[in-house]
Amino acid sequence: MIQISLFITCFNDTLFPETGKAMVQLLERLGHTVDFPLEQTCCGQMHYNTGYQEEAIPLVRKFINVFEDAEAIVAPSASCVGMVHEFYGKVAKRSGDDKLKKQVDKIVPKVFELTQFLVDELSLEDVGAYYPHRVTYHPTCHSLRVLKVGDAPLKLLRNVKGIDLVELPMAEECCGFGGTFAIKNADTSMAMLGDKIRHIKGTGAEVCSAADNSCLMHIGGALSRQRSGVKPVHIAEILASTEE
Amino acid sequence: MRKSEQTPTFEDSAKAYLSNTQLRKNIGHATHTIREKRKGAVDEMPDWEKLREAGSQIKTRVMRHLDKYLLQLEESVQKAGGHVHWARDGKEANRIIVDLVKQKKVEDVVKVKSITTDEIKLNKALAKEGIQALETDLAELIVQLAEDEPSHILVPAIHKNRAEIRELFREKLNQKELSDRPEDLAEAARLYLRKKFLNAKVGISGANFGVAETGTVAVVESEGNGRMCTTLPDTLITLMGIEKIIPTWQDFEVFMQLLPRSSTAERMNPYNSFWTGVTEGDGPQEFHLVLLDNGRTNVLKDEVGRQTLHCIRCSACLNVCPVYERTGGHAYNSVYPGPIGAILTPQLKGIEDDGVASLPYASSLCGACYEVCPVKINIPEVLVHLRGKIVDEKKRNGTIKQKADPEHIGMKIMARAFQSRSRYERGQKMAKIGQKLFTKDGTISKLPGQLSGWTAMRDLKPIPDQTFREWWRNRDE
Numbered sequence: 001m002i003q004i005s006l007f008i009t010c011f012n013d014t015l016f017p018e019t020g021k022a023m024v025q026l027l028e029r030l031g032h033t034v035d036f037p038l039e040q041t042c043c044g045q046m047h048y049n050t051g052y053q054e055e056a057i058p059l060v061r062k063f064i065n066v067f068e069d070a071e072a073i074v075a076p077s078a079s080c081v082g083m084v085h086e087f088y089g090k091v092a093k094r095s096g097d098d099k100l101k102k103q104v105d106k107i108v109p110k111v112f113e114l115t116q117f118l119v120d121e122l123s124l125e126d127v128g129a130y131y132p133h134r135v136t137y138h139p140t141c142h143s144l145r146v147l148k149v150g151d152a153p154l155k156l157l158r159n160v161k162g163i164d165l166v167e168l169p170m171a172e173e174c175c176g177f178g179g180t181f182a183i184k185n186a187d188t189s190m191a192m193l194g195d196k197i198r199h200i201k202g203t204g205a206e207v208c209s210a211a212d213n214s215c216l217m218h219i220g221g222a223l224s225r226q227r228s229g230v231k232p233v234h235i236a237e238i239l240a241s242t243e244e
Numbered sequence: 245m246r247k248s249e250q251t252p253t254f255e256d257s258a259k260a261y262l263s264n265t266q267l268r269k270n271i272g273h274a275t276h277t278i279r280e281k282r283k284g285a286v287d288e289m290p291d292w293e294k295l296r297e298a299g300s301q302i303k304t305r306v307m308r309h310l311d312k313y314l315l316q317l318e319e320s321v322q323k324a325g326g327h328v329h330w331a332r333d334g335k336e337a338n339r340i341i342v343d344l345v346k347q348k349k350v351e352d353v354v355k356v357k358s359i360t361t362d363e364i365k366l367n368k369a370l371a372k373e374g375i376q377a378l379e380t381d382l383a384e385l386i387v388q389l390a391e392d393e394p395s396h397i398l399v400p401a402i403h404k405n406r407a408e409i410r411e412l413f414r415e416k417l418n419q420k421e422l423s424d425r426p427e428d429l430a431e432a433a434r435l436y437l438r439k440k441f442l443n444a445k446v447g448i449s450g451a452n453f454g455v456a457e458t459g460t461v462a463v464v465e466s467e468g469n470g471r472m473c474t475t476l477p478d479t480l481i482t483l484m485g486i487e488k489i490i491p492t493w494q495d496f497e498v499f500m501q502l503l504p505r506s507s508t509a510e511r512m513n514p515y516n517s518f519w520t521g522v523t524e525g526d527g528p529q530e531f532h533l534v535l536l537d538n539g540r541t542n543v544l545k546d547e548v549g550r551q552t553l554h555c556i557r558c559s560a561c562l563n564v565c566p567v568y569e570r571t572g573g574h575a576y577n578s579v580y581p582g583p584i585g586a587i588l589t590p591q592l593k594g595i596e597d598d599g600v601a602s603l604p605y606a607s608s609l610c611g612a613c614y615e616v617c618p619v620k621i622n623i624p625e626v627l628v629h630l631r632g633k634i635v636d637e638k639k640r641n642g643t644i645k646q647k648a649d650p651e652h653i654g655m656k657i658m659a660r661a662f663q664s665r666s667r668y669e670r671g672q673k674m675a676k677i678g679q680k681l682f683t684k685d686g687t688i689s690k691l692p693g694q695l696s697g698w699t700a701m702r703d704l705k706p707i708p709d710q711t712f713r714e715w716w717r718n719r720d721e
């Protein structure tokens with residue numbers, strides 16, 4: 001049994017609470033204890049990636065203060081975990097604070113994306129889920145290329161009872177979200193999204209899943225506008241579903 | 245800087261190209277084909293990752309001791325009977341080359357591998373002196389005849405299909421009966437170029453590599469036109485960016501495996517030309533190497549940005565980039581388009597120009613470019629690093645308008661909110677209230693100002709009544 005600290009991310013906290021709830025259900029069902037440090041806010045990714053890197057320093061400090069003593073920190077977002085792994089060291093370096101740098105080095109190996117945590121740390125592939133729907137999976141860029149989660153999410157999905165998992169063509173191509181990219185380069189972002197939506201609809205799936213609600217919000221936004229009938233669902237929610 | 249001298253922003257340029265369906269189709273088709281082929285050529289290599297690492301390490305060493313290697317190269321070239329010229333910027337390089345050509349009293353020159361000459365606008369400088377520069381790379385020739393600009397590092401005419409090329413040749417090469425079969429198009433260009441090669445007194449080339457140890461310069465290509473350019477004329481002038489240096493002949497082992505597979509998905513380029521100074525009775529009898537800085541030593545000063553100079557111009561990053569695939573190269577308003585251009589151009593030109601400063605934002609940071617780069621340039625890392633420099637510069641020296649930009653203000657407010665739990669939770673509550681203005685039937689389908697880009701073609705789900713933390717607190721009670 002592990003004491004897991006939830007790093008729910010500001011995005012999920014505010015916009016997708018059901019994903020956080022699903023994580024709690026899932027991890028408790030697997031016999032672990034979860035806690036949610038209420039002091040947590042945002043990892044600073046949006047600021048850092050858009051160029052407001054000075055502004056990211058206090059947010060990194062805050063993250064460390066909140067989670068420093070945690071045993072394992074798990075998040076339903078490859079993108080925010082990617083920020084911690086990829087850029088926290090750089091933020092600490094920019095701050096010129098050696099203590100912060102040491103704290104970052106210590107905390108980074110304890111921060112996990114949910115599916116990677118389940119498969120690589122807990123050695124689980126079957127979490128006892130039941131989800132009788134036709135599902136296609138979009139591996140988000142940050143899960144694929146920053147965190148390199150590999151096929152951990154697919155291993156988990158394949159073991160879900162009742163699921164009809166269909167392959168997404170051109171799965172590894174970016175959906176065009178990219179944080180503030182979707183707003184700054186809205187036209188290009190839409191052109192990328194257009195192709196992604198075409199591929200998703202082509203699978204005939206009822207549900208498009210991913211390990212990042214940010215990409216799913218972007219994809220789901222177009223699926224909704226087109227009245228496509230395809231629903232975006234975070235993988236945590238699928239894994240949390242049971243027969244009862 | 246006067247308004248008229250400003251480069252258009254990527255966002256603005258992209259809009260026009262995104263609606264060009266023919267261009268989208270041409271580029272999408274070409275990049276997907278070459279992307280698949282490249283994957284096959286790379287998968288054949290059991291030691292690809294080791295090769296990438298070796299390439300990256302050689303280049304890292306070059307950058308650390310660039311001064312030493314450059315002086316060694318100069319000495320080696322001179323020893324082999326060549327001449328070396330140093331150019332701080334494009335203007336100096338153009339003057340050196342134009343003077344050399346003028347001494348030969350010719351009216352035209354043949355050119356190949358010319359992206360660096362495009363960087364300094366050499367053709368224009370020659371034209372001013374009444375000298376016509378003929379591009380001999382087939383794709384470059386197409387672009388030149390169409391009075392167009394290249395849109396890809398390796399396939400400059402990637403935005404054109406063969407029907408468009410046939411029309412161009414019919415008109416410009418006076419080939420009325422030409423079909424659009426690739427063989428016929430190539431033959432038409434061959435007949436046209438062959439005459440030019442045989443009469444050329446001066447050839448101008450770029451360089452893929454320069455070897456410090458031996459003074460050897462190398463050009464790799466697919467058509468053989470480059471070899472004609474570098475062997476037939478009496479005088480050969482090569483323009484080389486100072487970053488193209490490799491320390492030893494042995495280092496070719498690494499790059500001759502990395503470059504062709506990454507760029508054209510071939511095991512080896514059909515034509516690999518190496519020349520060292522001059523050889524009596526064989527090839528050009530006069531050889532000039534012009535070494536160009538043009539901002540490169542500034543790039544070298546930046547610890548993170550420096551890796552940009554490792555680039556061997558293979559263009560693999562362009563072919564996998566989802567942004568490039570949709571907009572094409574012209575949207576970047578630079579001779580270096582795509583992901584590598586998005587980091588190279590701002591570093592060479594500086595970020596004062598808003599158009600240039602828009603380039604590091606022309607990426608979703610998907611990381612596909614880093615994954616394929618044969619010398620492991622972490623392009624997303626440099627993109628984010630440059631964004632940081634751009635914002636820092638705006639904060640320091642920005643105009644009032646820039647500082648009052650909604651993004652700038654919004655980011656500051658949010659950063660402050662995220663620093664404290666109570667401010668953050670208050671922000672959540674305010675957003676829930678604020679969004680009521682825009683929510684209709686449970687969906688937000690129209691947002692104001694800069695955020696309207698989001699809702700142009702996407703719905704937005706409103707913030708639910710209960711945040712996760714509210715649910716968690718109730719659960720605990």
